[in-house]
Amino acid sequence: QSVLTQPPSASGTPGQRVTISCSGSSSNIGSNTVNWYQQLPGTAPKILIYSNNQRPSGVPDRFSGSKSGTSASLAISGLQSEDEADYYCAVWDDSLKGPVFGGGTRLTVL
Amino acid sequence: QVQLVESGGGLVKPRGSLRLSCAASGFTFSDYYMTWIRQAPGKGLEWVSYISISSSYTNYADSVKGRFTISRDNAKNSLYLQMNSLRAEDTAVYYCARSKWNYDPFDYWGQGTLVTVSS
Numbered sequence: 001q002s003v004l005t006q007p008p009s010a011s012g013t014p015g016q017r018v019t020i021s022c023s024g025s026s027s028n029i030g031s032n033t034v035n036w037y038q039q040l041p042g043t044a045p046k047i048l049i050y051s052n053n054q055r056p057s058g059v060p061d062r063f064s065g066s067k068s069g070t071s072a073s074l075a076i077s078g079l080q081s082e083d084e085a086d087y088y089c090a091v092w093d094d095s096l097k098g099p100v101f102g103g104g105t106r107l108t109v110l
Numbered sequence: 111q112v113q114l115v116e117s118g119g120g121l122v123k124p125r126g127s128l129r130l131s132c133a134a135s136g137f138t139f140s141d142y143y144m145t146w147i148r149q150a151p152g153k154g155l156e157w158v159s160y161i162s163i164s165s166s167y168t169n170y171a172d173s174v175k176g177r178f179t180i181s182r183d184n185a186k187n188s189l190y191l192q193m194n195s196l197r198a199e200d201t202a203v204y205y206c207a208r209s210k211w212n213y214d215p216f217d218y219w220g221q222g223t224l225v226t227v228s229s
Contacts, residue, residue, distance in 0.1 A: 002154060035215040037155075044205055044222055045155065050215040088155055092213035098169055099145070099213075104154040 003028065004089055004102035011108040017077040020105045022089030024070050028100055032092040034072040036065055039086040039104075048087070049074060076107070084109045112136040112218045114206050119223030126196050126227070132189040132206030132220055140184040143212045146191050148202035149222070158204070159191065160212050169212075174200075196227045 005023040012018040022034065036049040047056055049065035052072065064075045072091075076083055089102040118130040132144070145160040159170045159180040168180050179192040189206050203224050207216035 032213065037216075044219040045216075046219070047215055047217050050217075056217070090155070090215070098160065098171065099157045101155040101157065 002103040003093060003096075003100035004091065006087075006089060006102035006105045008103065009106050009108065011110055012076075012079045013110045014079055014081065016079045017075060018079060018107065019076075020074045020087050020089075020107070022072045022074070022102050024072075024091060024100075026070060027095040028070075028091045028093040029067065029072055030070040031094055034065065034067050035090045036063075036074045037088045037090060039088065041085070045088065079109055081109045083107060112208075114208065114218055114220035116204060116206055116220045116223035119204065119225045121226045121228065122196055123229050124197060124227055127192070127194045128196065128225060130191040130193065130204055130206075130223060130225070132191075134187045134189065134208070137208075139182075139187040142208040142210060143214070144180075144182060144189045145207050145209065145212075145216065146180060146189075147205045147207055147216070147219075148200075148225075149205070150199075150202040153202075156202075160209075161189070162212070167212075193225070196225075198227050201225060201227050 033051040037045040038048040039045040052067040053065045062078045086104045088104045093100045113135045115133045122128050146158040161168045161180045177195045181190045203222040205222045207219045
């Protein structure tokens with residue numbers, strides 16, 4: 001049982017826009033910034049979005065993040081086949097004094 | 111370029127021990143917090159432990175507290191995880207990752223090393 005709640009799966013067709021939600025609490029999302037990681041099949045996770053909505057260099061602007069209260073969202077526009085991956089939200093938890101992750105969302109491009 | 115390379119994984123019996131290593135290169139190792147994160151087969155990511163820049167502060171997930179010990183050697187640009195009293199539920203790929211502070215995002219990850227606990 002993960003501290004952060006994500007839908008286990010999401011899907012879309014090429015060119016569509018999909019969103020992935022991440023729900024937490026006042027001790028994590030409610031008081032800290034959210035990061036998103038992308039894990040392509042068989043590889044290590046990679047930072048996708050940090051500080052709620054910042055993209056590291058090299059990440060396409062098709063990826064965007066937002067946060068409101070104790071929830072966050074990752075949006076992917078202009079969906080491409082190479083976006084098929086697992087996506088994880090993560091945030092520092094003040095109570096646990098450590099980072100917590102969502103259970104992950106598997107994105108399928110139909 | 112930044113590289114994190116884990117090693118030391120393998121097959122170990124329940125109640126056995128294993129020591130993982132993470133060799134860092136391409137950046138000033140002593141400027142970063144280091145963290146171990148694991149992923150059980152087919153499951154999500156789970157934070158295991160982190161260590162501060164000077165090793166003065168460490169913290170552990172409840173699931174490994176008292177059994178695992180994190181350490182680092184800044185002179186050797188290396189991070190370690192001593193795992194004792196291993197259980198079947200510790201079976202996972204173990205990643206090392208770096209961050210500027212313990213609450214910062216993990217901007218680089220290693221490729222992972224698989225630990226299998228089975229009789």
